[in-house]
Amino acid sequence: MRPGLRATLSLEYPMSLGLYDSYEEAQGAVDYLSDHDFPVEDVLIVGTDLKQLERVTGRLxxxxxxxxxxxxxxxxxxxxxxxxxxxxxxxxxxxxxxxxxxxxxxxxxxxxxxxxxxxxxxxDFTSVSQVVAAKYEVLCEHKHVQRGRELLVRMDPMRAAQEEVRRAREAEQARAAQVSQQHDPQGPPAQQPLPPPSA
Incomplete structure (x- = not known):
């Protein structure tokens, strides 16, 4: 990927605004932000868990x-x-x-x-293919994340509450992993080879 394109498709300190099941839902959220004068030039839609679908259309x-x-x-x-x-x-x-x-x-x-x-x-067959994502996450620069989340709460309070629960669960899992790493920085001890049997 060219350096200029990589810079365009990245953010300095991205933070999550929401996780959506379809691109249309993510697009709707960004469109809502745009309608409320949110700086959408600092927003990124990321598809995760990519998979390729190929539909066979006939015999060749x-x-x-x-x-x-x-x-x-x-x-x-x-x-x-x-x-x-x-x-x-x-x-x-x-x-x-x-x-x-x-x-x-x-x-x-x-x-x-x-x-x-x-x-x-x-x-010997014809087909059409498409790359799709299982989830679409809307990210934005950290300096705008609070305002973005407030706007999305107004857009869909129920979804916003679910997002808060998801983010809290992920933060808790991250903290648990960090604590586990601090208590055992070397990871599980390597299994020592058994001594050879004595003659």
Missing amino acids: TRGRVIGAGALSGAWLGLFVGTIFALFDPSGFNILNVVGTVVFGAVFGMIWAAVGYRLTRGQR
């Missing part, structure tokens, strides 16, 4: 591959042929456009057939 056959290649090539040929015909000094010639479409379709069929042959049938 040689005929479908060649047909799709022909259609794609024909569209490209129509575009290129129209451009050349518009700038032809002798005037617009529809036969040149048709010829370019036919050539594009034939080239698309050959290209698609060669590509399909190279896959050797390892992926």
